[in-house]
Amino acid sequence: TRLSSRFTHANSFALRSHTCGELRKSDVGRKVKLSGWVQFQRLNKFVLLRDAYGVTQLVVPDEKLDILNKIRNIPLESVISADGKVAARPPGQDNPKQLTGEVEVILDDIEVLSSSISNLPFTVQESPKVKESLRLEYRYLQLRHESLQRNIRLRSEIVMKMREFLVRVHGFVDIETPTLFRRTPGGAQEFVVPTRTSGKFYSLVQSPQQFKQLLMVGGFDRYFQIARCYRDEGTKANRQPEFTQVDIEMSFTTKENIQRLIEGLLNHVWPEDMGRIPIPFPEMTYKDAMKNYGVDKPDTRFDNLLQDVTELAKASEIFRLFGSSEIANFAAIAMVFKSSAALVSKSAEESLLESAKMTTDKTKLSFVLIRMQDGNKWKSSLTKKLTQETMNSIGDRLGASAGDVILLGLGPRESLVPSMGKMRLELANHLETLGVKLRSNTNNFLWVVDFPLFLPSEELDGGPLQSAHHPFTAPRPEDEHLLRSSPLDVRGLHYDLVLNGSEIGGGSIRIHQSDVQEFVLKEILQEDPINLLHLLKALRCGAPPHGGIALGLDRLMSIICETKSIRDVIAFPKSLDGKDPMSGAPTSISEKEKKMYHIGVVQNK
């Protein structure tokens, strides 16, 4: 860790002269005072003292019996402060792995500030390997580990740099907006908060979206906020009931201006030791992303693109086998992983094909894994049913050769494409666990644009259209005339920011014309405008054109810190089920509180 060098002022107002990561050979002879945790001790003579900044070796001189008595049997993780003199370590005893490894502190005295229990549930060093429920229960122990110290401190540093860039370089104003508000129609499920007025509830905001637009109407033309947001989605792998977004909005701007602002922002905060990021970021349409990657957040660090072989399939016996007239919009899509045939075991193949069917309309989808052999011979479950001519035409089109793996998917295009996108990632992950290097060693930022503004209803009986993102996104000007006639063909001025296949942000130019907003809400989405009356009214009072973006800070930090979960970049995360194993939250409340908030607990099955 190189953190210590960044925090040179960490000793002001503190009962220490130096941190435990600070002393060097040039300090030899200096009288110092250190405070920290006993990480290790040996022979009642050597103590390894740790704080957030590093470790320093303390040495008890033989004649100091009083110190000896204090540290004898002192439990590890006890807190002490130590006075002493810096000395060079004896020849041959330097520890090059420690920043302070050339020196030690010969003790004059120590004070035991807080004695730890001796039976800690786990040691700080082993904490990353402890099962998560126990780690979260004793989160304060794990927080002492250098990996979490690094993640949380780097998060602070990156947020600080964001602020400096936005405020000092570009004149943005940091404005706090309420979290106790009223329900936003059409978004995620929002937590509710009962009040002392019977039957009246606040909702916890899922984003400052409405407020930031109202700020634009209110003349704050360059707003940002590191904003706490809330969503009750059940806790998914990379979700938390509360999370943080970098929330930005500007008036009198364009999509491209906001994109350039964000590129500048990320370039400014990107850790130096991770290399520079190339800006501007490339841009890809939603259509191309889906076509080539089967997903709207492509991981462009590797190719293995989806290839459409529908025409070839239709011209062959495949159509008869899989594409009977029952399947509307039949498609055949394939992708090739070169020289991978020997790396996909039968069981890997089965779990890969199974996973693709998990989330989609499995009755109409078929997937085949083909191991290519010499002469366009396919080793696959399909081989017997196909003519060599068909295998030739597809194999040639794909440029596949002996030793390659082809994944071929067949079925309705709408469900086939995302399944193929999923399999592309899963097969790549599988190959990489076996040591194949598929992904480039880069950080691939990507703008995905030209999303449709609306999606068909998810209801079977065909309810009103839904917003692809949210009801405030403006249509592309050249598509605006289609709003009435053909709303599903309208593309929005929305932009998603993708990093290495993860969506880390999204934003749009907003609708600033009250009549357009009203039409979208009432006529297209068929929402009750009562929930957004304040916004509609505001747009009638002189609303500047405006747009913005929100970056998911937890996810961004997780990628920067290379952690498996966003929980590793949050000081006190909830567990997957939304609980806090440390405090036991959530808990029951008192009858007095139930009465105060006019609520009763109802047992639903």
Place this chain on the structure above:
Amino acid sequence: TRLSSRFTHANSFALRSHTCGELRKSDVGRKVKLSGWVQFQRLNKFVLLRDAYGVTQLVVPDEKLDILNKIRNIPLESVISADGKVAARPPGQDNPKQLTGEVEVILDDIEVLSSSISNLPFTVQESPKVKESLRLEYRYLQLRHESLQRNIRLRSEIVMKMREFLVRVHGFVDIETPTLFRRTPGGAQEFVVPTRTSGKFYSLVQSPQQFKQLLMVGGFDRYFQIARCYRDEGTKANRQPEFTQVDIEMSFTTKENIQRLIEGLLNHVWPEDMGRIPIPFPEMTYKDAMKNYGVDKPDTRFDNLLQDVTELAKASEIFRLFGSSEIANFAAIAMVFKSSAALVSKSAEESLLESAKMTTDKTKLSFVLIRMQDGNKWKSSLTKKLTQETMNSIGDRLGASAGDVILLGLGPRESLVPSMGKMRLELANHLETLGVKLRSNTNNFLWVVDFPLFLPSEELDGGPLQSAHHPFTAPRPEDEHLLRSSPLDVRGLHYDLVLNGSEIGGGSIRIHQSDVQEFVLKEILQEDPINLLHLLKALRCGAPPHGGIALGLDRLMSIICETKSIRDVIAFPKSLDGKDPMSGAPTSISEKEKKMYHIGVVQNK
């Protein structure tokens, strides 16, 4: 307003070349593009264009009929962008009140970006005088007013400077802590948030207190956060259901170190045009504050101290009149306002005396207002009942002379002292509304220290003691031995920060020994330790000595901005009853949500 000079980079990524507050005589001849709101127009020729940074006069050349057509009848507060060329104003037409008052922009073209309705509920200029419910309903209109622009932007600037001081100068780490947590025992009423698990609720944190202590245990030795906090207290004049505090905690430190840190912080962020603040701040004990000012947050900008005349009263007929043996702990306290007798009308006197009785045990308290006349003659309701000797002795002791006002209070000391403190402020306010200059023109910071650690139970039947501040405050080391024998005599290592008679912060050195914390919780406060088991467990795992502070950002900003209410330094405040007149929050929720959260609405009485 001098804001425009601070925001020199406000034009990047925006569809303007300059803000409306930026153009000067040196820009004459320059082609510019401005965007903003139509604040005023005259003769279809002059348009005053406003944005957050100022106003600029636009001029329609006579020959430009197309522009004329666009602005003819354009409603005020419409949003336009304007292209044109900067010109000096004709001789004699400079407006020295405008930053841009020496120039105007001769228009080439304008674009109407958003037309306002013509019947706005109020104009931006008159918004400060509109009644609050209407102002809050159309908050976005009021936000355009330069006073709110200044307050909110200054808040952003001060918070940014705090961050720079804490992070860049002193190596603090900005760490976000959860707001969804479990109930803190013994504090304010906390909002509850139902979850999808039947009967289980989160509480919205009233402060990050527990988390910041756990961070210290976790090795983050210099923490801060601009933290959103929640309290359900009913909305008092200076309270909001959600508010913001500057939350700070350090390990290995002392009370004095934290005081010096905060003085440095406030000195660093204090607006230059408000003058420097003298540091270190003076310190006063709780005992002295109560004795001299009758309150634990003294406004030291004026004297008129409380003076104890109990002995004189007891030696006189006053004791017989007011202090009969029924009144335990009888006291007589007086204060003098020089040369004010003519300024206190009979009705002012009545409301003053009445207000003092409002909040206290009025049956045992008596208050008398005395107008001093020549020769120690008292003009008061009491005069007939007293001997001249008594009047002489008290008048002489107080140093009162003809024309002065004496306020004399009689009754049980515990309730008399705060009443006198309240009357001191009320009489001062009354005199100041009449033009008397009592308060100095300074910003008086003050540390109040040596609070008792515990208070007697508020319950009549004498329940357990209560924490004066919170259960985590450490006792003064020299008083620690009294914890068992005489807990009400233990002073805490607590410090309140007072500015001009308002408490703007408070903090303490915390208990870091698990046995002491457990004794305080279980034996003294008689709390069920289940609610704080996680903290007790943490203190057993090696807890560094630590302490911290929290500053009330809303209140601090309100004093800096000289606003009547904290609502004027918050972008979207709730009204006094906790409602949002703009959106109508809080609202009812759907049956589906009630089912999801296993709650029913109960009608109490």
